[in-house]
Amino acid sequence: MIDELSNPDIPVPDELKASVTITTLDKIYNWSRRSSIWPMVFGLACCAIEMICTAASRFDISRFGMEVFRATPRQSDLMIVSGTVTKKMVPQIVRLYNQMPEPRYVIAMGACASGGGPFKEGYNVVAGIDKYVPVDVYVPGCPPTPQALLHGLIKLQEKIDSQSLRDVRWYKSETNEPVPVPVLGPDLMDPRQYQLIKQRALQAAAQAEA
Amino acid sequence: MSATAPTVAAVPANLAEHFPAGVVADTRKGYEGYVVGAAQLLQVAGAIRDKLGYNYLSSVTGVDYPESNQIEVVYHAFKTSGGPGLNFKVQADRNDPVVPSLVGLYPGAEFQEREIFDMYGVRFDGHPDLRRILMWDGFAGYPLRKDWKEPFFEEDLKPFASRWPGGDVRRSEESDPFGANVQYPPEFDPYEWTPETETAIYKLIQPKAGNGNGGHLKTDKLIVNIGPQHPSTHGVFRMVVVLDGETVVDLKPVMGYLHRNHEKIGERNTFLQNMPYTDRLDYLASMSNNHAYALSVERLMGVKVPERAEYLRVLMVELTRICSHMWAIGFLLNDLGAFQTPALYAIKERELILDFFEATAGSRMMCNYMRFGGVSRDLPAALRDENTMDFLRDLVNNRLSYAIDELDRFLTHSEILRSRCIGVGVLPAEKAIAYSAAGPLLRASGVDYDLRRADPYSIYDRFDFNVCTRPNGDVYDRYLVRIDEMRESVRICQQVVAGMPTGGEILAGKPQYNVRVPAGESYGRVENPKGELGFYVVSTGKTNPWRYHVRAPSFVNLTLLGEVCKGHKIADVVVILGSIDIVLGEVDR
Ligand code: SF4
Numbered sequence: 001m002i003d004e005l006s007n008p009d010i011p012v013p014d015e016l017k018a019s020v021t022i023t024t025l026d027k028i029y030n031w032s033r034r035s036s037i038w039p040m041v042f043g044l045a046c047c048a049i050e051m052i053c054t055a056a057s058r059f060d061i062s063r064f065g066m067e068v069f070r071a072t073p074r075q076s077d078l079m080i081v082s083g084t085v086t087k088k089m090v091p092q093i094v095r096l097y098n099q100m101p102e103p104r105y106v107i108a109m110g111a112c113a114s115g116g117g118p119f120k121e122g123y124n125v126v127a128g129i130d131k132y133v134p135v136d137v138y139v140p141g142c143p144p145t146p147q148a149l150l151h152g153l154i155k156l157q158e159k160i161d162s163q164s165l166r167d168v169r170w171y172k173s174e175t176n177e178p179v180p181v182p183v184l185g186p187d188l189m190d191p192r193q194y195q196l197i198k199q200r201a202l203q204a205a206a207q208a209e210a
Numbered sequence: 211m212s213a214t215a216p217t218v219a220a221v222p223a224n225l226a227e228h229f230p231a232g233v234v235a236d237t238r239k240g241y242e243g244y245v246v247g248a249a250q251l252l253q254v255a256g257a258i259r260d261k262l263g264y265n266y267l268s269s270v271t272g273v274d275y276p277e278s279n280q281i282e283v284v285y286h287a288f289k290t291s292g293g294p295g296l297n298f299k300v301q302a303d304r305n306d307p308v309v310p311s312l313v314g315l316y317p318g319a320e321f322q323e324r325e326i327f328d329m330y331g332v333r334f335d336g337h338p339d340l341r342r343i344l345m346w347d348g349f350a351g352y353p354l355r356k357d358w359k360e361p362f363f364e365e366d367l368k369p370f371a372s373r374w375p376g377g378d379v380r381r382s383e384e385s386d387p388f389g390a391n392v393q394y395p396p397e398f399d400p401y402e403w404t405p406e407t408e409t410a411i412y413k414l415i416q417p418k419a420g421n422g423n424g425g426h427l428k429t430d431k432l433i434v435n436i437g438p439q440h441p442s443t444h445g446v447f448r449m450v451v452v453l454d455g456e457t458v459v460d461l462k463p464v465m466g467y468l469h470r471n472h473e474k475i476g477e478r479n480t481f482l483q484n485m486p487y488t489d490r491l492d493y494l495a496s497m498s499n500n501h502a503y504a505l506s507v508e509r510l511m512g513v514k515v516p517e518r519a520e521y522l523r524v525l526m527v528e529l530t531r532i533c534s535h536m537w538a539i540g541f542l543l544n545d546l547g548a549f550q551t552p553a554l555y556a557i558k559e560r561e562l563i564l565d566f567f568e569a570t571a572g573s574r575m576m577c578n579y580m581r582f583g584g585v586s587r588d589l590p591a592a593l594r595d596e597n598t599m600d601f602l603r604d605l606v607n608n609r610l611s612y613a614i615d616e617l618d619r620f621l622t623h624s625e626i627l628r629s630r631c632i633g634v635g636v637l638p639a640e641k642a643i644a645y646s647a648a649g650p651l652l653r654a655s656g657v658d659y660d661l662r663r664a665d666p667y668s669i670y671d672r673f674d675f676n677v678c679t680r681p682n683g684d685v686y687d688r689y690l691v692r693i694d695e696m697r698e699s700v701r702i703c704q705q706v707v708a709g710m711p712t713g714g715e716i717l718a719g720k721p722q723y724n725v726r727v728p729a730g731e732s733y734g735r736v737e738n739p740k741g742e743l744g745f746y747v748v749s750t751g752k753t754n755p756w757r758y759h760v761r762a763p764s765f766v767n768l769t770l771l772g773e774v775c776k777g778h779k780i781a782d783v784v785v786i787l788g789s790i791d792i793v794l795g796e797v798d799r
Contacts, residue, residue: 046493127391204397
């Protein structure tokens, strides 16, 4: 562990090497975050089963300090969107995301969460969770094997490693606006698109008349 | 017709004579059963249940026939004493379809009729609670009608021209004005829209004022929503519960949060393209789903499955049953508060079985293994560094029995498990039948009904195994039935491994991508780990199914959830739900 953190440019006397290390704030900050990512207990569909297998004894997610699945978004660092995102479910997913404290991360696990997958053409399916919340890592597969999910998690750790206290969003003074929660109308409605929806609906009506 | 496929037999010849006014035999080519007039339906269904003894209404579904301007509601009824079923239909005018509800006679029709209302707009006269079930109230249109088009609609039938070699493949988003999978009625104004606040459901279960329990404690009635994001619901399922103190007064399930439009997509797909989709129904039991779908299509095609393939199918399906029951037991313990540890033990052997599936079919969970007339691949010569047959023999002769015994030893006599489960969620036999409960849920209520025996398919008639029942119908008995059934599955697997012919064909005919299936209807059903899984398929003689309906056991089993939970404590609801063992992929489809 000490080797992992220490900065080779700064010499430490030999007799202190076992107990003292000199590192940067960024490094120790990221190292502690990346070694204790708490995912949310949040399963959507078939992919969730492979997520559970990843957490079970054979693949053992606790090797990465990630076994502490939390049942509430308030205590979670990571949302693994494991399955098909449907229109009926997406308002809740966005709400859960908004309830997670910063820093927070999202993994789109599987074809469905990444882009709709085999069900993309379905009338109740949202073609990828990234239409609503920002995604950090996409894990391909249908379902991704536990190994693939672990690979995705390692990629997320690498991403965390690359962040710096100096410019992370959550220490900036401006507040972070929540993602507008979609509304269930005659079809799914994104509040950011109301103007466009209205316009198009009028155009469609005019076209039908012509 | 294949000798081994399940058959819905010729109807008792007297039904049409019995009701000369309202019943005619269905004479369309490839169809069977009767067409009943809507006015006579209640009377005829009553006679079918009480006089002819078809006490178990398995499946209710709709089919759209725009050409004759009709929507047909199709019923499949069976006898719990076994044997083939009876299929009857009602035709309703497409412009204003109204059909009498059968909920009074067969309470198990409740959710299925709601689904038909949701998907086809058929109104069921006399239904106690006719609301949308999979889509939300306020959604525009009836999606399974043939003339209803989804926003990403490309063509009526696959394979789409754009996907063929040289075709101009584009992302659907690019051709959609919103860049997303949505569409709105002309002149629709989102600013004017009042979002649906689910008044209907809250009105239904509005708590009555006043002190509920009549005791000396003053208690309030309270509505609590459990789910759709809740660890106890095994996925995205929601229960609206009315509580009096801690006691459940009323409970309404809300579903559809994982409605992935299987049936609409399935009717655009070719027959074979649906096979991988069936994997994703009950995703813990993909092999079983494959089997049911293959059976129902094979019945129309009239192919005979080669010997070795039959053995392989049974082997895969029984291993799947063990996986699924292990999972159910592990997560029942989770629901009881024994968080994670029992589940870890329970899914340990599952990994071995998944390795075997992966080596054979190419995937751990989504096996896509069966084909019409057989299976897609033979067993591999070796698994890791071991001979596959040696691996299998060790698995079914030693390891699995040991794992089951271990679970049994740790759990069955555990004081906590017993006191939380015995006498909880009791479901009497008559009620279980009336509500069309299936699988371990039904057998734990003492009903000796297992399709492998009651209506044998494949080669189950050759194996020696017991149908496991228990008398009390509570959570504990459901647990015990699962343990017993795993043992029986192991026995079947042992017989399969010992008796499997070495070598020989595994697929009748040559592999085909685009099979043409003779016109007609077919209902194929198997005993899935969760209960009776049925596929109702209608073919018009082309390469795509006209109707592709899944009778999902998890979905139908939920019909009685509210009934069983009433009067129990809120913590027991979680356990009862766990003992029913649902998989949301199948509930919502
Ligand atoms: S990507 Fe595949 S396995 Fe995952 S949820 Fe979608 S259909 Fe299921």
